[in-house]
Amino acid sequence: MKLSERLGMRVGLNSARMYPMVKPRELKHKKRLNIYPAPPFHFDGTFHKPSHFPATTEDWEPGKFWQTIRLGNKLLGLKIEKGGFAAKPQIRVTVYSGKPIVSTELENIRRELIYRNELDNDLKQFRVLTARDKRFAPIFRRWQGMRNATSDSLYKLLIISVVLQNATVRRSVQMLTALLERYGDRVQFDKREFYAIWLPERMAGVGEDELRALKVGYRAKFIKRLSADMAAGLVDEQKLRGLDTDTIKKELLRLYGVGPETVRILLFEVFHRSDAFIHIAPWQQKIYSRLFYKKKLMPAARIQRDIQKQYGQYAMLAVHYIWEDIFWRRRHEHIPWLEEEIRL
DNA sequence: CATCAGGGCCCTG
DNA sequence: CAGGGCCCTGAT
Structure with missing residues (x-):
């Protein structure tokens, strides 16, 4: 499948077409690397965020994630696969590179992946906090082990x-x-x-x-x-x-x-600051109003205060769970009010 | 056809 | 600290 087709929409019509298309550089050297994230771990919730718009720098299928990454002056390809089992989750990483990778670089990649995907954080306090949340406990349970992860620099x-x-x-x-x-x-x-x-x-x-x-x-x-x-x-x-x-x-x-x-x-x-619920954009305000109050529009300051009061240092992380959950659901069920707000 | 606001931010008064 | 302007696009 072509890169632009993967996006499922007409894109790039005005861009590099004017210029000759460069051949892709092949990253043919491979090295393997395993990471054992702190359980519980939710692979797909961590590596795929349905609320994010698709980019040609990465791709996802259940249990698999691909991305490019720059570390130092090296440009690498990563294939990340789900492994292990619930009690001992495993992440299997294949690192692709143009020139062979040395072991110190491999360790840098490991460290970087752990940081970007919060793999050393078991979120214990967050689980305790959200388990007693009457409204959203089912959502937090469904996504238990999901991290606030990013593939981006x-x-x-x-x-x-x-x-x-x-x-x-x-x-x-x-x-x-x-x-x-x-x-x-x-x-x-x-x-x-x-x-x-x-x-x-x-x-x-x-x-x-x-x-x-x-x-x-x-x-x-x-x-x-x-x-x-x-x-x-x-x-x-x-x-x-x-x-x-x-x-x-x-x-x-x-x-x-x-x-x-x-x-x-x-x-x-x-920077993985779980409490960074410090700003609400107008379009988010509309969605939060529906999600948290079943209303059309609540004052942003009120939303912020309520969420911060309930989830404290995990305010942004909690919102992230609820936010991504509705975007996952959107794939399987039609949610009219949401479609209206996101306007692709 | 024209008008308008959009997944903000900068700059001005 | 409020409000105008910004590029371009699709919606109305």
Whole structure:
């Protein structure tokens, strides 16, 4: 299946078609790596987030997940498979690379996967808290062991956040696809094709009008400045991980194009701050109103206060469970009010 | 056809 | 601290 077909919609019509399509680079070296996440563990809930829009940098089937990843200057392909059993869950990782991987790099990949997917966290306190939640206990039980996981680097999620701004999902997908086709790296592994996010330096020589030709609009300036700042090391993802939430927030807000909603996304998904329920966008407000109050529209401040009061340091994580659950259900049952709000 | 707001953010007054 | 403007698109 072609990459653009996988997205299930017409995309990329305006993008790299003007330029010759580059052949995918084959990542033919393989190494295996096993990780044993703290039980309980929910593989599909962790590695697939149905509320996220599809990207050509990854793919999922039940029990399997593929993604590209950049570590240091290496571009890698990962195939991640479900293994083990309930009492001892296992994650089987195949690492694909252009040049052979040495064992220290393999250990870096392990560490990175554990951090990005919270594999060393058994969420015990969270389970205790949610088990006595009268309304949503069934949801928390259904997804028990699901982590707040992300396949994205800080830079990639910054770019995604920028294409999300003031656009409908369809257009966001178009923009990201166009950018990946033009500037991303095309690779092949496990008989599949993917794109990888370009290095931020790649944007240095790119003109704003060249970006605008990909119909990203005023976001061209954001993409340029964000890339320059990231390439210059204005913020360091690895360093930020160890800092307290307020400092991370302050640092991220220095980036041009990062405001309250983007910083919330980054704090939760990239930096795993489970309490980062710090902003509610208007479209989320409508969905939360339905989910939590069965009402059309509740004041955002009220929603935030209620959720924070009930789930405390796990406020954002709890919302994540309920949010992803409704998007999973959407596949099998028609939920009219939801369709109305998300407008693909 | 025209108008409008969208999975925000920056900048101005 | 509120509100206008921003690119482009599909909905009305």
